[in-house]
Amino acid sequence: MPVAPTPAERFIQGILPENPVYRQLLGLCPTLAVTNGLKAALTMAGAVAFVLFCANIVTSMIRHLLKPHLRIVIFTLIIATFVTITDRFLAAYMYNMSKTLGPYIPLIIVNCIIICRCEVCASRQSMFTAAADALGQAGGFALALASIAAVREVLGTGQLFGIQVLPTVWPNWIIMILPPGAFMTLGLLLGAVNWIQLRRSEKAGQTSE
Amino acid sequence: MHYLTDIILIALGAALINNFVLYYFVGICPFIGVSRRIDMAIGMGFAVTFVISIAAFLSWTITTFMLKPGAPVSKWAAGFFMPAASAAQVDLTVLSYIVYIFAIASSVQFVEMYVRRFYPSLYRSFGVFLPLITTNCAILFACLIIFSRIVGVDNPADAWDIGRALTLAVFGGIGFTIAITIMAGIREELELCDIPKPLKGAGITLIVASILAMAFMGFTGVDSGLKSALTPAAVEHTQSAEE
Numbered sequence: 001m002p003v004a005p006t007p008a009e010r011f012i013q014g015i016l017p018e019n020p021v022y023r024q025l026l027g028l029c030p031t032l033a034v035t036n037g038l039k040a041a042l043t044m045a046g047a048v049a050f051v052l053f054c055a056n057i058v059t060s061m062i063r064h065l066l067k068p069h070l071r072i073v074i075f076t077l078i079i080a081t082f083v084t085i086t087d088r089f090l091a092a093y094m095y096n097m098s099k100t101l102g103p104y105i106p107l108i109i110v111n112c113i114i115i116c117r118c119e120v121c122a123s124r125q126s127m128f129t130a131a132a133d134a135l136g137q138a139g140g141f142a143l144a145l146a147s148i149a150a151v152r153e154v155l156g157t158g159q160l161f162g163i164q165v166l167p168t169v170w171p172n173w174i175i176m177i178l179p180p181g182a183f184m185t186l187g188l189l190l191g192a193v194n195w196i197q198l199r200r201s202e203k204a205g206q207t208s209e
Numbered sequence: 210m211h212y213l214t215d216i217i218l219i220a221l222g223a224a225l226i227n228n229f230v231l232y233y234f235v236g237i238c239p240f241i242g243v244s245r246r247i248d249m250a251i252g253m254g255f256a257v258t259f260v261i262s263i264a265a266f267l268s269w270t271i272t273t274f275m276l277k278p279g280a281p282v283s284k285w286a287a288g289f290f291m292p293a294a295s296a297a298q299v300d301l302t303v304l305s306y307i308v309y310i311f312a313i314a315s316s317v318q319f320v321e322m323y324v325r326r327f328y329p330s331l332y333r334s335f336g337v338f339l340p341l342i343t344t345n346c347a348i349l350f351a352c353l354i355i356f357s358r359i360v361g362v363d364n365p366a367d368a369w370d371i372g373r374a375l376t377l378a379v380f381g382g383i384g385f386t387i388a389i390t391i392m393a394g395i396r397e398e399l400e401l402c403d404i405p406k407p408l409k410g411a412g413i414t415l416i417v418a419s420i421l422a423m424a425f426m427g428f429t430g431v432d433s434g435l436k437s438a439l440t441p442a443a444v445e446h447t448q449s450a451e452e
Contacts, residue, residue, distance in 0.1 A: 025411055028237040029346045073314050080307040088303065103353045106306050110346045112238055179232055180422040187408070187415030194407035 007132035010121070014136020020113045021144035021186075022193045027113040031145060032182040033104050038161050041149035042142065043097050047090070047105060049138035051082045052114050053131065059122040060130035066123060075118045080109045113141060151185050152176045212372075214439045218432055219376045224384035226432050229347050231388055231422040236347035240389055241414055250393035254386025258379060260317055260342050261351050265378030267312045268352035269371050272359045276301045276308065302360055309352045317342055347385055351378050391421060 020026045027048070034044045055078050066074060087105045090098040098105065108114070117137055122130040153159060156176035158166035175181050227233060230240050236257065243253045275282045278300040287296040325332045342348065354377060358369040369377075395417055404413050 025241065026238075028241065029234050032234040032237065073311075076310050076314060077307060080310045084303060084306050087306070103350060103357075106353055107235065107346050107349060109306060109310055110349050175423075178426065179234070180419045180426065182234065183415045183419035183422055187412050187419060190415065191405070191408040191412040194412065198407060 007128045010125075010129055010133040011136035011139075014133060014138075015140045015143065018137075019140040019144060019193075020137050021141060022190060024116075026116055027111045027141065028186070029107055030104050030111065031148065032179075032186060034101055035145055035149040035152055035182060035185075036156065036177040037153050038146065038149045040097065040100050041145040043090075043094070044101060044104065045138070045142035045145045047086045047101075048108055048111065048113070048141055049135075050086055051079060051108055052117060052138050053134040054082045055079045055114055056117055056122040056130040056134035057127055059118045060125060060127045063123045071119070071123065072115070075115055076109060079114050079118075083109045113137060148182075148185050148189060151189070152181055156181060211440065214436070216372065216376050217439065218436060219373055220380040221435065222432055223377050223380040224387065225425065226428045228384045228388055228425050229350065229381050230385055231418065231425045233350065235350040236345055236385055239345060240385075240392060240418070241411055244389050244392040244396055244414070247390060247393045247397060250389045251386065254382070254389050256342060257345060257347060257385050258382025260313075260320060260345075261348050261378045261382045261385075262375060263316050263320065264309075264313050264348045265351050265355060265374050266371070267316060268309055268355050269359070269369070269374040271308055271312065272305070272356055273368075276305055276356075277360050278302070302356075305356055309349060309356075313348050313352070347381065351381050388421070392418065 014020075018024060021028070021031050030044050030048070034040045055075070058078050059075060062074075083106060086108070087098070090101070090105060117133060121133045125133070150160065154165060155173045157172055158164060158168070158170040173181070176185065223229070229235050230237065239253055239257070244250050272280075274280050279297050280299075280301070283299045283301050284296050287299045321332075355369060355374045358373070362368050392414070396414065399413060399417070408416070
């Protein structure tokens with residue numbers, strides 16, 4: 001039987017080595033849909049972090065009561081409850097942002113990251129490990145979203161957080177803030193991450209020889 | 210607007226112009242994961258179309274009769290323990306997400322059991338995808354659009370009827386099938402190409418998807434052109450107003 005991972009280990013693993021977007025290719029809908037601006041992307045990451053944290057803790061607390069064939073339904077119901085809370089909160093305090101994100105906030109319910117973490121980690125580990133795992137994965141997700149959104153916003157509008165960063169002579173690449181730009185940016189960034197990974201493993205292979 | 214015109218515009222919008230996958234980015238997980246072979250892609254497409262239609266029917270029914278403010282069933286149920294005036298204002302829309310996800314999960318479960326019992330060969334070909342469909346964003350997304358077109362409209366007469374809701378769902382599913390089948394066809398050819406190592410797999414798929422999305426952007430504006438072509442009376446009206 002494998003040794004139970006410590007909370008700190010789970011936290012570190014989530015950010016880069018098991019990054020939900022770049023390494024596991026999970027939760028791609030919000031990754032592509034809300035990354036045309038950094039602000040929207042970070043709000044989305046915050047919402048996902050809250051839902052993931054709460055859902056992981058609750059799942060971990062009831063893990064001894066779960067029946068195998070009903071567990072997915074239970075997970076989605078837990079997640080749906082927290083998503084409703086998030087959605088109402090955003091509509092009350094950040095109305096414009098809630099309009100911008102539109103249906104992608106309720107779509108957090110079917111975000112594979114959260115269901116996958118509930119299934120793989122929270123339903124087997126203690127509460128602290130599950131909470132640390134949620135924070136690590138949420139951090140990794142925020143990092144991925146922010147990197148994609150930064151590339152798209154700078155190239156598409158010449159701005160970052162709505163502040164002009166490129167000279168105004170920059171011809172805005174409108175395509176970057178439209179749907180094709182989302183696929184293109186994620187594809188190329190994914191390639192870059194894989195390339196770094198390959199080079200690292202090659203170097204490690206050489207030194208060990 | 211004429212009813213048939215509306216239906217045609219919804220169908221075209223859902224299938225091509227605002228394609229679920231390439232415009233709204235819902236259903237990306239199977240789009241990347243199950244698009245290696247054409248037959249599997251078509252199976253997945255039909256399974257999604259089937260489930261999305263059932264989910265749309267359920268969500269339209271639930272929203273119209275139970276969730277929207279002053280819906281008949283909630284009004285009747287609330288009438289037992291509160292005065293009629295406040296019972297008419299009962300608003301259960303806050304429960305919509307939980308109810309939808311429950312409806313989707315249970316209908317997928319029933320469809321899976323039914324197909325396994327009565328169509329074993331069909332089950333072997335696309336039954337494996339069915340549990341995955343519960344977590345497919347496209348299904349919930351269709352429910353949410355229908356929800357916003359019933360609850361979000363200012364004028365109650367503009368609320369969608371069941372025909373419009375089912376059109377959106379069926380053609381949204383067809384749009385998904387079109388996108389995933391094209392993708393699978395391209396990926397079968399890509400197997401033979403020399404792709405840079407870091408881009409193998411998901412990377413090149415996303416870049417191809419980007420080019421496909423650009424192609425689908427060519428449909429932008431078709432709906433407004435079609436709308437003016439199908440409603441000559443409205444065009445004459447605006448022209449006379451301009452004059």
